[in-house]
Amino acid sequence: MPIRIPDTLPAFETLVHEGVRVMTETMAVRQDIRPLQIGLLNLMPNKIKxxxxxxxxIGASPLQVELTLVRVGGHKAKNTSEEHLLAFYQTWEEVKDRKFDGFIITGAPVENLAYEEVTYWNEMQQIFDWTETNVHSTMNVCWGAMAAIYHFHKVPKHALKEKAFGVYRHRNLSPASVYLNGFSDDFQVPVSRWTEVRRRDIEKHPDLEILMESDEMGVCLVHEKRGNRLYMFNHVEYDSTSLGDEYFRDVNSGVPIKMPHDYFPHNDPTLTPLNRWRSHAHLLFGNWINEIYQTTPYDLQEIGVDRR
Structure with missing residues (x-):
């Protein structure tokens, strides 16, 4: 089954052009099944991308998924029009009485701030607590992962001397994990961050299991069984051009930045990068959605009941 999103969302035409199966809201109501409810808390500046x-x-799954776009209410977006936000987004306050099978919390460009200095940190803390009772499984990404693992376990982030930036080899540490089903022993993952979490801090918490790691970039993916949470510290979701867009943005702005590691062919920024992580990105999200489908209650209202 395809992903269900609003017919007029800009992503609709892009996904159709790429061959992703997209279902209109009109078609979806004809099917007598319960679609998985997945929310996306989008903290990134370029929300459309x-x-x-x-x-x-999400749309590559064989299951019907209804995607709800969510934003924090305590922060005004500078790079996305108010019209787009009003048309397609709901604030967390507007959805907090709902239950979700899955919930994604993205990264945010606030890495160099202490968590408590982020203007919407109080709301983020409420959202993290809310996921324990209203979400079956949460996928936290980049800053969202660092913030979540800090909130729940006080695992600190550490500033890096220079930006971790490029495409790096990672190792599969848990081939038997349902989330790594079909993964090869090593694979490529895009990395773009100024901070890191460290293995020794994570290992203090026996309920946290490290699933992916890089010899150069450290911990990549952590699973927490009790909270049914994933912490992805890198960017498997990135487009082929995302690292290049960040690189040229900084170069054109005069910001000191090294060329992304192992990204441009022959380290030549005039050449088109090859996407070497797409298949594993689809595997990870497909495995996550499948695990949600296998374990979530049919009655949405039963989600989170056993965690109270």
Whole structure:
């Protein structure tokens, strides 16, 4: 089954052009099944680009998924029009009485701030607590993952001397994990961050299991069984051009930045990068959605009941 999103969302035409199965709201109501309810809390500045990236991965599932776009109410977006936000987004306050099978919390460009200095941190804390009772499984990404693992376990983030930036080899540490079903022993993952969480801090918490790791970039993916949460510290969802867009943005702005590691062919920024992580990105999200489908209650109102 395809992903169900509003017919007029800009991502709709992009996904159709890429061959992703997209279902209109009109078609969806004809099917007598319960679609999986997945929310996307989009904290990224370019919300439209981020919508496409995650909708592409969710839409590859054989299950019908209804995607709800969510934003924090305590922060005004500077790079997305108010018309787009009003047309397609709901604030967390507007959805907090709902239950979701899955919920994605994206990264945000606030890495160099202490969590408590982020203007919407109080709302983020409420959202993290809310996921324990209203969400069956949460996928936290990049800053969203660092913020979540700090909120729930006080695992700190550490500033890096220079930006971790490029495409790096990662190792599959748990081939038997349902989330890594079909993964090869090693694979490529895009990395773009100024901070990191460290293995020794995670290992203090026996309920946290490290699933992916890089010799150069450290911990990539962590699973928490009790809370049914995933913490993805890198960017498997990135487009082929995302790292290049960040690189040229900084170069044109005069911001000191190294060329992304192992990204441009022959380290030549005039050449088109090859996407070497797409298949594993689809595998990860497909495995996540399948695990949600296998374990979530049919009655949405039963979600979170056993965690209270």
């Amino acid at each position: 981020t919508e496409v990236q995650f909708a592409r991965l």
